[in-house]
Amino acid sequence: MNDESLKICQGRITKKELGELYFQMLRIRLFEERIVDLYPEQEMKCPVHLCIGQEAIAAGVCIHLKKEDYVFSNHRGHGHCLAKGSDMKPLFAEFYGKITGCSRGKGGSMHLIDIPNGILGTSAIVGGGIPMGVGAALASNLKGENRVTVIFFGDGAFEEGAFYESFNFAALKKLPVVFVCENNFYATNSRQEARQAVCKISGTAAAFDAHGICIDGNDVLEVYRAAGDAVAKARSGRGPSLIEAKTYRWKGHVGPEEDWTKGCRPEDELREWKEKCPVKRFKEALSSGNIMDKAEMDGMEAKIKAELDEAVDFAKKSPYPDTIELLKDVYVEA
Amino acid sequence: MPWTKIYSNRAEFDKALKDNPDLRGIAYKDALREATAQLLSSDPSVFVIGEGVDDAGGVFGTTKGLQEEFGAKRVMDSPLSENGITGIAVGAAAAGMKPILVHMRVDFLPLSIDQIMNHAAKWRYMFGGSVSVPIVIRSIIGRGWGSAAQHSQSLQAMFMNIPGLKVIMPATPFDAKGMLISAVKDGNPVVMIEHRWLYEHVGYVPKEMYTVPLGKAIVRRTGADATIVAISHMVHESIQAAEALEAEGINCEVIDLRTLKPLDTETIAESVEKTGRLIVADTGWKDAGVGAEVIARVAEAGLLLKAPAVRVNLPEAPTPASPVLEKAYYPGKNEIIEAVRKVSSYGKAQA
Numbered sequence: 001m002n003d004e005s006l007k008i009c010q011g012r013i014t015k016k017e018l019g020e021l022y023f024q025m026l027r028i029r030l031f032e033e034r035i036v037d038l039y040p041e042q043e044m045k046c047p048v049h050l051c052i053g054q055e056a057i058a059a060g061v062c063i064h065l066k067k068e069d070y071v072f073s074n075h076r077g078h079g080h081c082l083a084k085g086s087d088m089k090p091l092f093a094e095f096y097g098k099i100t101g102c103s104r105g106k107g108g109s110m111h112l113i114d115i116p117n118g119i120l121g122t123s124a125i126v127g128g129g130i131p132m133g134v135g136a137a138l139a140s141n142l143k144g145e146n147r148v149t150v151i152f153f154g155d156g157a158f159e160e161g162a163f164y165e166s167f168n169f170a171a172l173k174k175l176p177v178v179f180v181c182e183n184n185f186y187a188t189n190s191r192q193e194a195r196q197a198v199c200k201i202s203g204t205a206a207a208f209d210a211h212g213i214c215i216d217g218n219d220v221l222e223v224y225r226a227a228g229d230a231v232a233k234a235r236s237g238r239g240p241s242l243i244e245a246k247t248y249r250w251k252g253h254v255g256p257e258e259d260w261t262k263g264c265r266p267e268d269e270l271r272e273w274k275e276k277c278p279v280k281r282f283k284e285a286l287s288s289g290n291i292m293d294k295a296e297m298d299g300m301e302a303k304i305k306a307e308l309d310e311a312v313d314f315a316k317k318s319p320y321p322d323t324i325e326l327l328k329d330v331y332v333e334a
Numbered sequence: 335m336p337w338t339k340i341y342s343n344r345a346e347f348d349k350a351l352k353d354n355p356d357l358r359g360i361a362y363k364d365a366l367r368e369a370t371a372q373l374l375s376s377d378p379s380v381f382v383i384g385e386g387v388d389d390a391g392g393v394f395g396t397t398k399g400l401q402e403e404f405g406a407k408r409v410m411d412s413p414l415s416e417n418g419i420t421g422i423a424v425g426a427a428a429a430g431m432k433p434i435l436v437h438m439r440v441d442f443l444p445l446s447i448d449q450i451m452n453h454a455a456k457w458r459y460m461f462g463g464s465v466s467v468p469i470v471i472r473s474i475i476g477r478g479w480g481s482a483a484q485h486s487q488s489l490q491a492m493f494m495n496i497p498g499l500k501v502i503m504p505a506t507p508f509d510a511k512g513m514l515i516s517a518v519k520d521g522n523p524v525v526m527i528e529h530r531w532l533y534e535h536v537g538y539v540p541k542e543m544y545t546v547p548l549g550k551a552i553v554r555r556t557g558a559d560a561t562i563v564a565i566s567h568m569v570h571e572s573i574q575a576a577e578a579l580e581a582e583g584i585n586c587e588v589i590d591l592r593t594l595k596p597l598d599t600e601t602i603a604e605s606v607e608k609t610g611r612l613i614v615a616d617t618g619w620k621d622a623g624v625g626a627e628v629i630a631r632v633a634e635a636g637l638l639l640k641a642p643a644v645r646v647n648l649p650e651a652p653t654p655a656s657p658v659l660e661k662a663y664y665p666g667k668n669e670i671i672e673a674v675r676k677v678s679s680y681g682k683a684q685a
Contacts, residue, residue, distance in 0.1 A: 070429070104462025113461040120428045121461050125452045131418045132453065135425020142381060142407060142431060162448075165418025172413065329463030330497050332521035 013224065017063060018291050019300075021220050024059035025279050027304045028079040031088065034308050035078075035095070036256040043316070044095040046108030049076040053218075053250040056278035057182050058083035060223025061150055061243075064231040068118055070140070070149040072133035075110045075124040076182075076249075080152050085117040088311035098318035105321045106329070118147070126187075127153065127160030130179075134166045137175040148234045150178045156187030158201050167240065171208035176234035178227065179242045182217060188253040189264040202244035210240050217245030218278040221285075248273035340506060340537070340554055342574045347536065358541060363395040363533040365507035366472075369514040370397065370434060372543045374404045377432065380518060383410045383423055384436030384472075393436055394474070394533050420446035420471070424454045424523075427469040432518055437473040440527055441487050454523040455498030470517045475529045475566070475617060478660065483652035488618035490565070493525045494595045494627065500524040500548055501595040503617075505569040507537040509592055512546030520548060529567040529617065551598035553605065557585035560611035560674050563602055563628050565591050568615035568646070568670075575670035584678050594624060602628060603635045610640035611677040615670050620647035641680030644673040 032050045039048065051058070054076075062071065062083035073080040081091060086102075094101030095109050102113050110124035120136060123129040133151035140147040157163055158181055170177045181201050185192045192199050205212025211233065215222045223245060230241035250270060252259030260267040286292045341347035351359050360368070373380045382397060388411045392398030401409040412419045416437065423433040437443060443450065454467045476485045493501045500522055504510045510528070517524040554569060555576050564572040569590040576586035587605050591598065606612050612632060614625035625645035632643070646665050654660055 072425075101462070103460060103464070106462050107460050111460045113464055115464060120425075121457055121465055123453060125448060128421070128448060128453055131421025131449065132425030132428065134418075135422035135427070136429040137425075138422055139426040139429035139431045142426070143379075161415075162418055162421060165413070165415030166422065168413055169415065169418060169422060329459050331500075332458065332466045332468075334520075 012228070013221070015291060018286060019296070020063060021059050021224065022282055022286060022292065022297070023300050023304075024063070024083050025055040025220060025282060026300060027307075028055040028058060028082050029279050030301070030304050030308060031078060031082060034312065036251075038312065039256040044109075045097055046095060046110070047254045048095065048109045048256065049254050050251045050256065051076050051079040051249065053273060053277070054182055054184060054247045055079055056220035056223050056282070057180065057217045057245045057247060058152070060220045061178070061180055061227040063224065064227050065118070065148065065150065067116070069147050070118045070120060070133065070136045072129040072136070072149065072151045073112070073119070073122040074126070074129055074153055074157065075122070076154070077112055077122045077152070078109070081112050081114055081117075081119055084114070084119055086112070086114045086119070088307055089314045090114075092311045092315035093318050096315040096318070097320060098315055099321040099325070100314070100318040104325065106325075127157035127162040129153065130157060130160070130162050131166040134170045134175060134177055137170065137177045138173065141173070141175055146235060148176045148178065148231050150180060150231075152180050152182060154187070155181060155183040155185065155192055155201065156195075157181075159187075159195060167204070167208055167210070167242070170240040171210045174237060174239040176237070177240040178230040178234055179240060180227070181242065181244045183244050183246050184249045185246075186249070186253070186265065189259070202242055205242040210242060212242040212244070214244040214246065217247035218276045218281065220278055220282050247278075248276075250274065338508075338552060338554065340570060340573050342570065342577060344536070357538050359536045360507060360539045361533065362507045362510050362535045362537070365511040365539045366396040366514060366528070367392070367398060367400070368539070369511040371400060371403065373434070373515060373518050374400065374408055376543065377518075379430060380432045380434065381408045381410065382434045382436065383412050383419065385412050385414055385438060387411060387436050393438060394530065396533075397436065416442045416445035417449055420449040421453065423469055424449050424457070424467055427454075427467045428457060428465055432468045434470045434472060434518060437471065439485055440473045440475050440489050441484050443471070443473055443489060443525075450493070450499070450523070450525070451496050455496045458522075459498060466521055467523050468518070468521045470514065470524045470526055472526045472528065475527060477530055477664070480655035480657070480660065481653065482655040486653045488527070488648070490527050490594055491618055491623040494624070495622075498523065499595060500593065501527070502548060502593045503527045503529075503566040504592055505532065505566050505590050507535060507539045509546050511539055512544050513548065513592065515543055516545040516548050519545065524548070527566070531567050535570070546592070548593045549596045549598060550593065551589050551591045551601040553587060553601065554590045555586065555588040557587040557609070559585045559609055560613060560677055561587045561589060561602070561605040561609045562613045562615055562670060562674065563589045563591060564615040565594065565624055566617050568617055571666045572615050572670055574667045575674065578667070578671055579674055584674060586674060591624070597627060597631065599631045599635065602631060603637060606632050606637050606639070610638070612639060612643040613646065613670065613673045613677060614643070615646040615665075618648060619650065620645055621650075623647060641677040644677055646670055646673050
């Protein structure tokens with residue numbers, strides 16, 4: 001990102017939106033970093049899949065969505081929920097296994113839900129949420145609503161049959177879906193080249209006569225532009241799009257540690273991607289473009305930290321579920 | 335109630351219809367079609383989706399003409415993407431619709447098991463009850479004419495093992511209609527398994543909408559000497575077996591389970607307590623199957639049997655195609671009769 005891209009974007013983005021993008025990215029970053037800080041206490045007794053390094057995608061996509069629009073996410077879903085408008089408290093409470101959690105302590109970090117904000121649940125089976133997202137779009141279509149559905153998934157899920165089956169159906173029925181592939185090049189520790197014959201995920205859309213685009217997922221304005229086009233297309237009944245956003249996950253597949261120490265990925269690679277940090281790049285662009293000054297940015301940071309303090313405090317002080325909860329909600333009771 | 339009786343003889347049923355001009359007899363497949371049409375008419379959130387639901391045959395007649403009547407948005411053909419389409423139906427259900435998903439064969443359910451087992455069955459619990467998945471997944475057991483190993487399976491036991499699902503196998507036209515309506519209104523994911531051989535079976539079916547409760551077995555025939563617990567097509571085989579055994583002075587009680595999950599232990603236990611002899615006639619394989627579960631429930635209820643329980647199941651092999659092998663493969667009336675004789679003569683001195 002440079003001043004040039006900021007200028008190009010300014011024709012169609014307001015200062016308020018620029019601030020909102022920065023706020024959401026920073027909010028996701030600080031949220032995940034707080035988990036990193038607290039995880040060693042071993043009070044969050046569930047696996048956590050962090051999205052540090054990938055924040056621009058959730059922020060740049062969700063800024064285009066209305067509250068009632070649907071988002072389907074995956075095991076690495078904290079950022080998507082936050083960007084869609086989720087409150088931090090029920091998320092943290094869920095990580096701590098508390099009854100006040102968004103899933104009443106039954107889901108953990110991989111199963112988040114926020115129905116008022118259009119998040120109908122997140123699947124931790126790779127690719128599992130993709131058909132469900134298309135199904136929600138079908139429901140919206142059948143009911144004559146004008147909701148858009150965004151489905152976030154990774155480069156691993158792109159290899160699942162569920163992706164192709166779902167994309168075909170969405171294209172066939174011209175459903176209002178935006179498929180957002182966060183390509184961080186790794187499925188756990190397996191590299192994309194070792195798994196895919198042609199490493200051009202966005203190219204697949206052409207086979208279904210749909211729109212596909214490959215973008216720098218660490219450039220929030222590029223994400224903003226691509227997602228804006230795709231959401232508008234979906235909303236106007238012109239069918240699905242596939243956005244491949246290239247990015248990099250800084251932490252290991254699961255847990256709060258970097259994984260180069262275990263030999264999972266090269267340290268140099270991580271260092272290079274840290275240079276391309278989406279939050280840092282955007283912060284610099286906003287400063288040099290005189291969009292936001294330091295005081296404003298510091299103010300945002302303080303606000304987010306206060307929200308985090310409150311959320312963690314809420315989660316820690318909340319009660320655990322009573323054991324009578326164990327057999328509740330397996331079925332809808334008549 | 336006239337509609338709880340199963341006539342093994344069609345002529346007898348036709349005579350009964352003549353004697354009761356107020357009652358109507360229609361085939362199982364037509365009962366399913368009627369239920370679906372009434373559901374579509376009465377609830378805008380209901381829609382039908384599946385491979386070939388709009389074709390001329392209409393899934394053995396069960397969806398015939400519905401697309402013409404309700405339009406392509408309510409009765410939707412689907413690509414051959416069993417897992418994807420199941421997931422799409424599950425997602426639509428989570429978003430407030432009530433899909434009826436039709437798989438032409440039970441054998442296609444394994445292709446969609448991820449969405450049934452990992453998603454539909456768990457979605458409500460995993461999110462603390464804030465969302466539900468009101469979906470009915472219909473699927474059909476093929477049998478005969480060399481359908482062979484991949485078009486004739488009876489996989490109900492697999493689904494009985496998964497909390498969050500309900501599993502139903504109606505055996506009569508009356509139950510087919512009433513249970514499909516119940517399943518759609520139930521609010522939970524329901525796997526409905528229909529036996530192809532039941533489709534032409536004619537029975538009493540009221541014209542209006544009605545429900546048959548899920549989770550309730552029914553005594554189809556009363557008797558004091560042995561209890562035959564049966565499902566689906568095997569209910570009819572069991573009735574015929576019981577009628578034949580009457581001549582030998584053995585009176586069998588026949589229980590039609592109708593719902594396999596949740597299982598109605600009470601109705602089974604009540605009967606076994608009376609008869610002390612138990613036979614379970616299943617359409618599927620033996621290991622960890624319906625029979626295993628029924629016998630375990632009886633054992634857990636502390637009921638002592640007068641003779642060891644007997645299971646009538648498919649032999650431990652996939653289904654063969656050759657008519658000679660196929661005939662040897664499927665158990666029916668005769669195997670049930672043998673099983674009843676075995677439990678009845680147990681412990682008696684041999685002549």
